[in-house]
Amino acid sequence: MLSERRLQVLRAIVQDYVGTEEPVGSKALTERHNLGVSPATVRNDMAALEEEGYIAQPHTSAGRIPTDKGYRLFVDKLAGVKPMSAPERRAIQNFLDGAVDLDDVVARTVRLLAQLTRQVAVVQYPSLTRSTVRHVELLSLAPARVMLVLITDTGRVEQRVIDCPAPFGETSLADLRARLNSRVAGRRFRDVPQLVEDLPDSFDVEDRGTVSAVLSTLLETLVEENEERLMIGGTANLTRFAHDFPLTIRPVLEALEEQVVLLKLLGETQDPGMTVRIGHENAHEGLNSTSIVSVGYGSGGEAVAKLGVVGPTRMDYPGTMGAVRAVARYVGQILAES
Amino acid sequence: MLSERRLQVLRAIVQDYVGTEEPVGSKALTERHNLGVSPATVRNDMAALEEEGYIAQPHTSAGRIPTDKGYRLFVDKLAGVKPMSAPERRAIQNFLDGAVDLDDVVARTVRLLAQLTRQVAVVQYPSLTRSTVRHVELLSLAPARVMLVLITDTGRVEQRVIDCPAPFGETSLADLRARLNSRVAGRRFRDVPQLVEDLPDSFDVEDRGTVSAVLSTLLETLVEENEERLMIGGTANLTRFAHDFPLTIRPVLEALEEQVVLLKLLGETQDPGMTVRIGHENAHEGLNSTSIVSVGYGSGGEAVAKLGVVGPTRMDYPGTMGAVRAVARYVGQILAES
DNA sequence: TCCTGGCACTCGGCGCATACGAGTGCCAGC
């Protein structure tokens, strides 16, 4: 067990290192924080912290930098979440209030997060799994061609064109539209399949093929859209820590383009609360020297998706966590309103 | 006027520099291309080319590198477009054929272009200005709440929710839907305003407010959607020329995030044919050491949007132009089919 | 007139040696 002072030393090291981006030595530490002890004492503490694996030296006789384990302890025990200031909160709200549709909400959220944290922002589109059908619309494009439009309560709209096995009259179409909506409107996505199971049987034989085609496209859309999409922004911020980079920046950019990777990482925790993954805690190799701060957001009580920030392990955790939490909260409000 | 051989020398310099990324000297040139003359002669030619501003030396007694003006001449006069090989063309087609909707087409196109050229790919979503209305759908969400769904011939779907000044019955809604579609379906966007101008007058007084609200939202959607959107991919490729970077990569990433900038650049030329903007020809400062190769694409005859590639001025122009042209062609086909 | 080989010159890059200084570990003393 580490003494109280040693924890303070660790905290001081993390704070200084995050601020200066340079290994921090014992002398500098005592000067910048009044720990009430001499550099020599701090040196002993540092040796102990290093022994335990919380800090490390890049090379002999240089200062210390925190290890992933050190950051972990810092985040878990030594630092809280720094709340946004009132003006910042107002700015967030103003910025998000201007959004016109779901795409715009997501786009604005990404920009906002990137600006606030000066890091790479990631926002997952609201998931369909937990959301409900607001309306299903069917449009006749040609005698044997139908367009299916699916509208969700989160404001998302998906459309598919279906080639019908046989011509399908306007009357039948209206009929199908009405019956379909009466069954699925307001229902959860996961419940839809069984709700429409027997629908083809209630149609004339010649129309059943088309009805089945429409239904299977609908179900397909539900499943496919569970493959979530992401919006990413603020990649220019990657260049802020560019000294050690090219080497580091490249795999990160690659990982960001592979949305699958990010989605997997975001999805790992079911916990809708704030999650911080530090360095090697990220399964993906390219992200081994980055940390990801993420949190669930959603309209009403339930979290429908996640958003977060990707940055160097050497990041301002309290500030970042504060920004992420605040943004998630406001996005949730916006979604609930619309 | 430059002699034929001097043009050949310039061509050789560009090719070698693009290949090696290092300033090219007179000796290396004569070794790698059989120009039939000695290094000394080439040196004289180089001096002349430098005099004319086509090439430059990074420092005294180093090899020469092409200037923007040199690349310009190379692109305009010295190099053609390198056609894609048959297998490459097949790969493009296969990859794009799998797309399920417009978003997917755009997403796939971006990935494809980025992979083919190993550079940053930019694809503009099909514009609404020149496209036509396929269908307008109206859905009743609540007694005084209507959703407008606009479907274009390029497969784009836009939706807006409208709060009506007064309750609006299903019958009136169906009526409006029918009349609206009979007037605007198949018409160009720019023609829509005058086509619907007198529509409110033909409705009952109590419905006119709602009809007007719907129409103004429709017109608004047309205008707003002229603010084009972009999809960008392959940013990881920026790190390929990372020696001189951080300094160069940052402003490029920033410019890419400012979609407005790119849209302006893409929009500058009305010409739907291939455009190459080299280095300082790009108005935006951050893109002064990059070149942009773009071309219009569209379903049928008319170009509805542009796509292209952003890369270093030191790029393989013939290959890039070939890839961009081929991709644009196939995307056009896909859009025409759907 | 144009090309060629030769030659002196320039200058950036690389390797090496040196000096500097921040930071450490350890120890004796309080």
Add this chain to the structure above:
DNA sequence: GCTGGCACTCGTATGCGCCGAGTGCCAGGA
């Protein structure tokens, strides 16, 4: 258990000299 002192380490910065690629120019030849 804390402190000041001290010797030691080692990474970085600086200066110097060499090397070689590349140039410009010139005189001679087709």
